Amino acid sequence: MKAALSRAFRTPLSIEDVELAPPGPGEVEVRIRACAICHSDLMFISGGWGGSLPAIWGHEAAGEVVALGEGVDDLAPGDRVALTLIRACGSCACCAAGQRTYCTEPFSLSAASPIRDSTGAPVAQGLKCAAFAERATVHRSQLAPIGAQIGWAEASLLSCGVITGYGAVTNTAKMPVGAKAVVIGAGGVGLNAVQGAALAGAAPLVAVDISDDKLEIARGFGASHSVRAGETAAQEVRTILGSGADYVFVTVGATAAMESAYQMLAPGGAAVLVGMAASGEMSTFDPLTLADCGQRIIGSKMGSSVIERDIPALVRAYLAGRLKLDELVTGRFPLEDVNEALDRTRAGIGVRNVIMFD
Incomplete structure (x- = not known):
C-alpha cells in the first residue's frame, strides 16, 4: 500500500x-x-x-x-x-x-x-x-x-473543514438570525464559518484575516465587512458593530487571535474557539469583564457535528447551490x-x- x-x-x-x-x-x-x-x-x-x-x-x-x-x-x-x-x-x-x-x-x-x-x-x-x-x-x-x-475533492472537504466551520455556527453556537458576527481567520475552516453565519442570517458579518486576498474571498462567501488582522482590529470591528459582536468565531489556533476576540464582544456575547493552539499555549482574558458583561468563551471541536445527520444535509445544500x-x-x-x-x-x-x- x-x-x-x-x-x-x-x-x-x-x-x-x-x-x-x-x-x-x-x-x-x-x-x-x-x-x-x-x-x-x-x-x-x-x-x-x-x-x-x-x-x-x-x-x-x-x-x-x-x-x-x-x-x-x-x-x-x-x-x-x-x-x-x-x-x-x-x-x-x-x-x-x-x-x-x-x-x-x-x-x-x-x-x-x-x-x-x-x-x-x-x-x-x-x-x-x-x-x-x-x-x-x-x-x-x-x-x-x-x-x-x-466530486471526490469537494466531498473530502465535508469531513473536517466544512463541518468544523459551518457546525461551529449552527451546532455549537446555535447562532440566531440577525446576530452580529465576526469570523477571525478566512482559511478553509474560517470561510465555512463565514458561509454558515451568512446562511444563518448574521448581520453584519465581519471577516478578519492578515491576507487581503482571503478577505476578498470571504466577501464572496457572505461577509458584509472585512478587517485586516492586527493591533487595531478589535477597535475597527467595534466601530463597525457599535456595541460589539454577539458571536466571534476564532478559526485559527493563535492565542493572539483569541485575545483579540475577547475585546470584540458585546455584553452577552460569546467567543467560540474553533482553531486549536499548540499544546501548552495559554490565552488570557479579563474575568471581571467576562462576568460583569455576561460574556462566554465556548470551545467547539469539529463543529459539534453528528456526521450521519450533518454531512448528508451539507451535500444536499451543495447540490442545491446553497453551499460553496x-x-x-x-x-x-x-x-x-x-x-x-x-x-x-x-x-x-x-x-x-x-x-x-x-
Whole structure:
C-alpha cells in the first residue's frame, strides 16, 4: 500500500511497504479517493500536539467502501463515503447528549493501529484516519454517505473543514438570525464559518484575516465587512458593530487571535474557539469583564457535528447551490507531491489543497 509516512516531524516520505490489517468487528476499509490537507495535520507534523512516530496523517477524506468488518450491515462495497476523525460509540454520556465529538469510550483501533511497516512494527494511525494513503481502516461511526453526485475533492472537504466551520455556527453556537458576527481567520475552516453565519442570517458579518486576498474571498462567501488582522482590529470591528459582536468565531489556533476576540464582544456575547493552539499555549482574558458583561468563551471541536445527520444535509445544500465547495478547492496534487501540498498549505497558499488518488 502506498502512503505518506512521517518518519520525522517535518519529513513526510512516500513509501510503498506499509500493510493495512483487514477490518475487524465494527470497522470498514475504505479506498481513499481524495484527502484535503488541514492545519491539524501540519500541527501534528510539526510536533505541536505531540504524537508518536512513524505515523501516517491525513483525515479530511472521501472514498469508496472496500471491505466490511463483522457487524457492519448498513454499508456495501462501492458505497461512496466521507471519512472523518469523529469516532463515536453512540451510547456513552456524551454521545447520548448529541456530543459525539467528545465520545469517551475506548475503541480497538485506538488501542492498536491497523497499520504495520515492512518489519511488522506498528505505524501510528494519525488523527484516527491515516488517510494520506491509498486505503484506510476506520470505525463505522467515522463514515457518512455522500451519494453519487458530488466530486471526490469537494466531498473530502465535508469531513473536517466544512463541518468544523459551518457546525461551529449552527451546532455549537446555535447562532440566531440577525446576530452580529465576526469570523477571525478566512482559511478553509474560517470561510465555512463565514458561509454558515451568512446562511444563518448574521448581520453584519465581519471577516478578519492578515491576507487581503482571503478577505476578498470571504466577501464572496457572505461577509458584509472585512478587517485586516492586527493591533487595531478589535477597535475597527467595534466601530463597525457599535456595541460589539454577539458571536466571534476564532478559526485559527493563535492565542493572539483569541485575545483579540475577547475585546470584540458585546455584553452577552460569546467567543467560540474553533482553531486549536499548540499544546501548552495559554490565552488570557479579563474575568471581571467576562462576568460583569455576561460574556462566554465556548470551545467547539469539529463543529459539534453528528456526521450521519450533518454531512448528508451539507451535500444536499451543495447540490442545491446553497453551499460553496468548488471555490474552496484551490490545489490538487498526487500523493507523490504531498510535500509540495503541505508546504503550500503551511505558507497559506490556496484555501484547500487536496491529495487526489486515481
